[in-house]
Amino acid sequence: MRLGPVMVASGCGGTGRELAAFTDLVGLDFVTRSITLDPRPGHAAPRVVETPSGLVNAIGLQNPGLEHFLATELPWLVRAGVRVFVSIAGATMGEYADLARRLSRAPGVAGLEINIGAPDQAGSDLFDVREPYHAASVVGAVRREFPGDLPVLAKLRPDASRIVEGARGVVDAGASAVVIGNAVPAAMPDGRPGGLSGPAIGPVALRCVAAVTEALPDVVVIGGGGVASEQDARRFLDLGARAVQIGTALLHDPTTVARVRAALTREEDPA
Ligand SMILES: Cc1cc2nc3c(=O)[nH]c(=O)nc-3n(C[C@H](O)[C@H](O)[C@H](O)COP(=O)(O)O)c2cc1C
Incomplete structure (x- = not known):
């Protein structure tokens, strides 16, 4: 499975058009924001607040729904030469299966x-996958509907206490790789559930990646959380991650992916 070494994390590269001015999109591994069957307006503003070392977001998975995505955003990304990984989220196992079935017929995916690890699920009516068993059921339902030769990545929350169990469950259910991880459960200043991302969560994600690569050396791991530089990316790769995802850093500097990608490629390919 060809991956990365740098990927755009879900929700942080917009529709792709926003990045085009800053990054060569051709061949870039781009994860879309999470797409649901029906459009979602997202949560009320404010949706993002800065903390001293990262962001808390309560976007509420705002997205235009599958039909609109298939008609407009996906064809644009495919024409731009991006390798499109579609992030999916559902309220039930049936919704996840339906999304997978319909995306299996979409050209260019x-x-x-x-x-399966949205940090603000409590307030977002998504399928509750806090239990590793539920996460594995969702992966199994998706895998049955999606072509076996195309990768299915399972994105987990960096939960240091149960991450190995979660990773083992989703891989046994058919995931090609685990992504560790999503934002960490946090609260907006008014107490609404949200997710903390950026530099603050880097060490948490690193601990989870280290635990999984040590316990499950055959599992393909994609690391992420607070990556903003080549050095940050190297930490994950040195622990055995196959690729890294970059999210929050893009909101500060949309050239981050291009910069880190160029630096890593230079290192891999000394003249
Ligand atoms: C504004 C914003 C929107 C996000 N939207 C999604 C999303 O739609 N789906 C998803 O799986 N993760 C989403 N994430 C989580 C990121 O993809 C990423 O996993 C997380 O922020 C940790 O990486 P980072 O520290 O590099 O941002 C979002 C994060 C942010 C900051």
Whole structure:
């Protein structure tokens, strides 16, 4: 499975058009924001607040729904030469299966990323996958509907206490790789559930990646959380991650993916 070494994390590259001015999109592994069957307006503003070392977001998975995505955003990304990984989120197992079935027929989809770790699920009516057993059921339902030769990535929350169990469950259920991980459960200043991302969560994600690569050395791991530089990316790769995802850093500097990608490629390919 060809991956990365740098990927755009879900929800942080917009529709792709926003990045085009800053990054060569051709061949870039791009994870879309999470797409649901029906359009979602997202949560009320404010949706993003800065903290001293990262962001808390309560976007509420705002997205235009599958039909609109298939008609407009996906064809644009495919024409731009991006390798499109569609992130999917559902309220039920049936919804996840339906999304996978319909995306399996969409031209240009390189793979799926299953969002089974949204940090603000409590307030977002998504399928509750806090239990590793439930996460594995969702992956199994998606895998049955999606072509076996295309990758299905399972995105987990960096939960240091149960991450190995979660990773083992989703891989046994058919995930091609685990993405570790999503934003960490946090609260907006008014107490609404949200997710903390950026530099603050880097060490948390690193611990989870280290635990999984050590316990499950055959599992393909994609690391992420707070990556903003080549050095940050190297930490994950040195622990055995196959690729890294970059999210929040793009909101500060949309050239981050291009910069880190160029630096890593230079290192891999000394003259
Ligand atoms: C504004 C924003 C929107 C996000 N939207 C999604 C999303 O739609 N689906 C998803 O799986 N993760 C989403 N994430 C989580 C990121 O993809 C990423 O996993 C997380 O922020 C940790 O990486 P980072 O520290 O590099 O941002 C979002 C994060 C942010 C900051």
